[in-house]
Amino acid sequence: MLTRTPVSTVQDFAADVRGVDALRQTAKTSPKAAAHAVAQQFESLLMQQLVKSMRDASPHYDELQSSSTDLYRGLYDQQMALTLAKRGGVGLAGSIERQIEIMQNPALLKTMQRHQSRQQGELAPVTGGSAAANSAALMTARGGVTGKDLASAASGSGFVDKVLTAAQSVAPTLGVSPQLLLAHAALETGWGKKPIRDAAGGDSHNLFGIKATKDWQGKTVDVTTTEYVDGVAQKRVESFRSYDSYTEALADYAGLIRRRFGEAIGKGDDALGFARALQAKGYATDPQYADKFASVARRIGKQLAGAASS
Template identity: 40%
Template sequence: MITPNDATASLAIDARSIESLKQSAKQNSPEALKAAAQQFEALFVNMMLKSMREATPKEGLFDSEQTKMYQSMLDQQLGQNMASRGIGLAEVLIRQLSVNQDAAALDDGTNGSGGVQTGLTETLKTDLLQSMSPRAVRASPRTTEEAGDAVVSKSSKPAHVQAFQDKLQAHAEAAERSTGIPARFMLGQAALESGWGKRMIRTADGSNSHNLFGIKATANWKGRTVDAVTTEYIDGVPQRRVEKFRAYDSYADSFRDYANLLSNNPRYEKVIANARDAEGFARGLQRAGYATDPEYANKLTNIIKSNFSS
């Protein structure tokens, strides 16, 4: 009989270990249940790794279909190794399925179950959520299914993306109420303009300008300003120039000014009208002259779709 240690120590692509696990599972033994739960945990970890790989830009010189294949094989083995140490999912599965197995043993046969239940019950979903992200469940009165989707979606995002979204989400939602532009579109643009917050425009004393959207200080701007070097494209040729940008007291002020700019400036009327999808929004901004970079729309569309797809 295969043991849990055998299952997690074997190669992820070893078909013989999987077949052995199938045969052992037919005996309904506790050891087989534990091994199956750990294999499921390994599959879950591999799915998370795959999602993170897909969300990471790939611009390497040596990227090819062959490297993708070997990367996938490596991720499968990483998932197997991580599951051998455990992230808590296997224990939850074992606890829930053991209860179902005991109930099936007492079944008189009238309900047609005939063995361990194969579906994830609502109790199991709750257990999974509480073991993996208890605060996410208690923070909102959403249904278990909706909370589960949120946990999976959150876990699939790179840490810097999730931190950026957590920090600015409320401000983006306030701007959405003012403009009708989806918050995730604006988060994507703020990420592009600020380099995920790592390339913020700084004042002369090094303090943060909080200018998330690279908005310049035109003649009608009455607030604080800051001079910064930027790249402008003149006839398609990049040129480094010193420009005057707006400075704000907070990120909330930056989002409010951005919402006011798009709502009250006639040149951006079509941007709001075309904000039904990420590509339409991005191309609308470029046509309106928001940026001179000829690849601006493509870059913005890619960031939104890769990191803020839902």
């Protein structure tokens, strides 16, 4: 395991006036070590403010109060905060250090974003490619649903009918109404008009663009996609999961929600809350995603209500 060697140039005592000069020397010889040391110092300052606030909120006893007591207590609190920060603190130093490193080298931000994209590999979007002609709108909801997509709701009753039974069987396991699952599937597939198909043109029943990761043991569909890496378009062949039915697809989707999007569970009829929980964990990038999701869910709800009353 990689261990970090303590930086000897950072003062071990809060009152050491030579600390700033030592830190400047460290920055010249090892910028990364200096970033770590500065992050610890910032965390120490934040912890000092926290301790001071706690002191101020605590009861004071006049017979124990004096300028000397205040001075020594303040020095003690500073030293305690510094020592705690050097021993790991409360977890702020790591975040501060990453921000400093990004300021020193902005290219690191793209590296971190690529790493996050790999972690979200199950949900990689399809954005084009000749073999993906029938699935060009896959994941459109994550980048921005168009008004045309929303207008398709009027003619989407056939899609709702096909997926409704599967949604009704899975929705209770997530604590949500079926119309939320139907809305999500409608957004991802353009109301079923642009599904992921195999080489023979068969439907993969993959309603949510879930990729075939290494642990997937089922059938797959290979699709040529266009993805952008550092702003450059690249053609790739990606494998997506293929299912025998919508019921199987939605059951797998429910597993994904439980693994990755736990905050979306138990939302009932709350389409906005469900969509915001998905977006908060990276399922969508469109700032209007939640509102569009809710709009589609309302339309589906009206369709279902109309069908029930007829």
